[in-house]
Amino acid sequence: MTTPLPVKPSRRRRTAAAGPRPRLRMSLYGFLVAWLAPNLVMAALVVVLSLVPALQAYGSLTPLISIVGLAGMVIGLPLCLLVNRLFRHRLNQWVHVLGYALVGMLYGLAVLFTGVGGLLPMLIPVVGFPAAILMALGRTLARPLVTVVRPGDEGASPAGA
Numbered sequence: 001m002t003t004p005l006p007v008k009p010s011r012r013r014r015t016a017a018a019g020p021r022p023r024l025r026m027s028l029y030g031f032l033v034a035w036l037a038p039n040l041v042m043a044a045l046v047v048v049l050s051l052v053p054a055l056q057a058y059g060s061l062t063p064l065i066s067i068v069g070l071a072g073m074v075i076g077l078p079l080c081l082l083v084n085r086l087f088r089h090r091l092n093q094w095v096h097v098l099g100y101a102l103v104g105m106l107y108g109l110a111v112l113f114t115g116v117g118g119l120l121p122m123l124i125p126v127v128g129f130p131a132a133i134l135m136a137l138g139r140t141l142a143r144p145l146v147t148v149v150r151p152g153d154e155g156a157s158p159a160g161a
Contacts, residue, residue, distance in 0.1 A: 020151040023088045024096070030145030034100065035080045037141070038134035039072035042107075045130065064111070068127065071110035076135070079103040091148060097139045104128070104135030 026034070046068050050061040083099035090096070108128025 021089050022091060022148055022150045024091060024093070024146050025088075025149045026084060026142065026146045030142040031080075031084070033145060034139045034142035035072075035076060035135075038104070038131070038138035039069075039076060041134055042068055042072070042131055063114075064127070067110055067114055068107070068131075071107040071127075071131075075106050075110055076103060079106065080135075093139075093143050093146065097136050100139040101132045101136035104132030107131035 043065060046061065046065050049055060050065065055061060080100060080103055083096060083103060087096050087099060105128045108124040108126075108131070111124050111127050
């Protein structure tokens with residue numbers, strides 16, 4: 001007598017939603033608050049630090065102003081748009097805040113890639129951590145400017161609802 005072929009248990013298949021899922025939609029003002037405002041604050045902070053006479057003994061911080069500005073344009077703008085695009089179906093906005101904080105941490109790498117010497121390479125965490133905090137705060141402040149768009153609904157409801 002032969003042994004019957006074992007029958008594999010049927011696994012539940014994950015059914016995908018038939019239609020489009022709800023997503024977050026950020027207005028242009030929301031993006032300006034989430035991305036541009038932290039970059040402006042960071043630039044103002046660097047300008048104020050470059051005017052402190054005690055820090056001039058270690059070298060000029062003036063190149064850091066252009067580095068932070070370029071980091072905001074080259075690293076910050078595309079990656080913030082990417083975070084918005086990748087997480088558009090995540091309705092929990094704290095995921096977006098953490099994504100923006102990660103983008104801010106990458107600002108410190110801009111100091112590393114500029115190849116300047118002296119004090120500036122030691123400023124990687126000094127640029128990265130405040131930029132991460134400012135980007136996360138900017139995205140948190142932009143939460144009221146984000147709406148949830150549900151498929152089939154004409155109007156958008158506030159994200160907090």
